Amino acid sequence: MTGRKAVEVLGSPELAAARGTELFLASAVDAIARAGRFTVAFSGGSTPVPLFRRIAEQAAGSGLAWGKVHLFWSDERCVPPDHPDSNYRLVRDNLLERLPASGPLIHRIPGELPPEEAARAYEAELAQSFPCPGLPEFDMIWLGAGTDGHTASIFPGTDPAAFPGRTAVAVHAAGARHPRVTLTLRVINNARHAVFLVTGKDKAEVVAEILQGKQRDRYPAGRVAPAGGTLTWLLDREAAGRLVGLGIK
Ligand code: 6PG
Numbered sequence: 001m002t003g004r005k006a007v008e009v010l011g012s013p014e015l016a017a018a019r020g021t022e023l024f025l026a027s028a029v030d031a032i033a034r035a036g037r038f039t040v041a042f043s044g045g046s047t048p049v050p051l052f053r054r055i056a057e058q059a060a061g062s063g064l065a066w067g068k069v070h071l072f073w074s075d076e077r078c079v080p081p082d083h084p085d086s087n088y089r090l091v092r093d094n095l096l097e098r099l100p101a102s103g104p105l106i107h108r109i110p111g112e113l114p115p116e117e118a119a120r121a122y123e124a125e126l127a128q129s130f131p132c133p134g135l136p137e138f139d140m141i142w143l144g145a146g147t148d149g150h151t152a153s154i155f156p157g158t159d160p161a162a163f164p165g166r167t168a169v170a171v172h173a174a175g176a177r178h179p180r181v182t183l184t185l186r187v188i189n190n191a192r193h194a195v196f197l198v199t200g201k202d203k204a205e206v207v208a209e210i211l212q213g214k215q216r217d218r219y220p221a222g223r224v225a226p227a228g229g230t231l232t233w234l235l236d237r238e239a240a241g242r243l244v245g246l247g248i249k
Helices: 013-035 049-062 087-094 115-129 201-212
Strands: 004-010 038-042 069-073 075-077 140-143 168-171 180-183 193-198 230-236
Touching (some): 013 038, 013 140, 013 230, 069 087, 069 115, 115 180
Parallel strands (some): 004 230, 140 193, 193 230
Antiparallel strands (some): 075 180, 168 180
């Protein structure tokens, strides 16, 4: 696959979540048919909640073989899994608990451990889950974008060449409430499909900077470009408000 990029603008966060669910289910069915499993990583934050809930609603009737879905996280806060700020808990409460009993296979980032230990444990989990040589190749990685252009827990100022040889690292970002563990950019850019789900007026400026600005690389989210995969930006009309020349679905 060559690096393909798509920008889709939907009329509302709910329509963006519905479109994201279509992409999720299509990618899952394709991966399971091709490789016998679907490997997907979710990000945290508030934006993906409608997506998680929509997937849960739609999955029941889609015939998706959840036992062949391997669920990972793009990043995690270093808190216990039942902490209100846990990205695992966000998915548990809005997706996992709404699925049939035999849900996906969970590969949680152990946020309850000290940050560096948690990162190393997640790297071991990735190495075990993606036994092929080289970088883990996720079928789909879901990402959000902060107003500062961070994605996962890769924040502005992070050297793109940092963490050579690492697939997940601990991050102590100024201003972040907790230390975090994040997939590294090299893993994200090795995905078959990276999908940004970004909604809301507060993201309009950073979205325009990244998608139409001159200094895309200034933002970690702007550095996401899977060389051999597909990059999709799913936006609602508010987040796309500063883009010019794009239609709205
Ligand atoms: C996290 C996320 C983070 C998130 C952005 C956007 O752990 O916080 O992975 O990268 O995607 O901060 O967050 P909102 O969706 O809340 O705007």
